[in-house]
Amino acid sequence: MCIPCCxxxxxxxxxxxxxxxxxDRFIQPGLxxxxxxxxxxxxxVSFRVQQLxxxxxxxTKDNVFLTAVVSVQYQVIRENVYQAFYSLTNPVQxxxxxxxxxxxxxxxxxELDAVFEAKEDLALAVxxxxxxxxxxxxxxxxxxxxxxxxxDNRVKQAMNEINSAKRLKFAVxxxxxxxxxxxxxSAEAEAEAKYLSGVGVAKQxxxxxxxxKSSIVDFSDGVKGASSKDVxxxxxxxxxxxxxxxVGSAGHCKTTFVPSGSVGGSIRNSLLVADAAKLx
Numbered sequence: 001m002c003i004p005c006c007x008x009x010x011x012x013x014x015x016x017x018x019x020x021x022x023x024d025r026f027i028q029p030g031l032x033x034x035x036x037x038x039x040x041x042x043x044x045v046s047f048r049v050q051q052l053x054x055x056x057x058x059x060t061k062d063n064v065f066l067t068a069v070v071s072v073q074y075q076v077i078r079e080n081v082y083q084a085f086y087s088l089t090n091p092v093q094x095x096x097x098x099x100x101x102x103x104x105x106x107x108x109x110x111e112l113d114a115v116f117e118a119k120e121d122l123a124l125a126v127x128x129x130x131x132x133x134x135x136x137x138x139x140x141x142x143x144x145x146x147x148x149x150x151x152d153n154r155v156k157q158a159m160n161e162i163n164s165a166k167r168l169k170f171a172v173x174x175x176x177x178x179x180x181x182x183x184x185x186s187a188e189a190e191a192e193a194k195y196l197s198g199v200g201v202a203k204q205x206x207x208x209x210x211x212x213k214s215s216i217v218d219f220s221d222g223v224k225g226a227s228s229k230d231v232x233x234x235x236x237x238x239x240x241x242x243x244x245x246x247v248g249s250a251g252h253c254k255t256t257f258v259p260s261g262s263v264g265g266s267i268r269n270s271l272l273v274a275d276a277a278k279l280x
Contacts, residue, residue: 002035016042016085026081045085049075049142054096056103064112064155069148070099070126074139084138091139098133099144102126112151119146 008031009015015027019039026045027034034041054070072095076084088094102125110118127144134141151159247253 002038004033005036007032007034007041012047014045014047014081016045016081018042023082023086043085045076045081047076047078049073052092052095053147054099056100058104058107060107060110060112060115062111064151066107066112066115066149066151066155068103068107068122068146068150070103070123071143071145071147072099072126072130072141073143073145074130074134074141077135077138077140080138082138083136087137091134091137094137095130095134098130099126102129112155115149119149122146 007015007027009027009029011029013029015032017024017027017032017034017039023042024039050073052072052074054072055067056070057065057067059065074091074095084091103122106122106125107115115122123144123146126146127141130141130144
């Protein structure tokens with residue numbers, strides 16, 4: 001006796017129906033009927049895109065152990081629902097095994113730095129290997145992505161220290177170069193300032209000499225019987241008093257010591273001694 005039983009199938013899914021243990025038909029989305037107990041629902045096949053994350057632990061060419069996460073996006077081919085349901089007992093294990101095989105054959109040929117640069121090549125190799133194998137079982141591989149590459153913590157710390165040392169070395173070199181430029185510019189500025197100061201002093205002394213020369217000539221012409229030496233002694237005495245005045249008027253000056261006796265006589269005696277020394 002056959003008892004009709006209703007069954008509802010969701011969109012993007014099909015139900016596999018078997019009659020007395022043998023495949024009979026697929027029930028498409030919507031309302032379906034099976035005849036119990038001769039027919040039974042054997043399983044459900046979904047056409048939605050599914051994702052499988054596979055963690056692979058292996059080592060690189062330079063003997064660094066790392067863990068890579070490969071995300072595989074796959075889907076059942078509508079025309080090959082029969083193969084997808086009856087060919088594989090566990091498609092997840094099949095995909096995982098192929099991911100392990102590809103990653104553990106590719107990563108040992110690359111050094112750690114090259115692994116990060118070859119992510120796209122590794123993902124493409126995984127996708128091609130899976131597509132070639134899984135298509136015969138009714139599955140299509142939409143995408144294979146390497147979402148994470150995680151070396152050992154000690155290796156990451158060492159890499160960070162190496163990077164930090166390189167950046168510190170660059171910063172020290174740049175700082176030294178800046179100090180060098182600063183010192184060179186400071187030396188150039190000091191040399192220029194000394195040069196200009198020397199030019200100013202030379203011009204000042206020339207002006208003083210020209211003024212003294214003019215004063216001596218004017219005084220000799222105006223005072224009868226005065227020699228050039230007398231005029232020079234008078235100018236030196238005047239400059240001496242000007243010097244004493246400037247020193248005494250300075251803000252930080254508290255006490256000024258001057259020679260006792262006749263200042264003019266002392267200066268004159270000094271000049272006479274100098275003349276005598278020249279004659280001898």
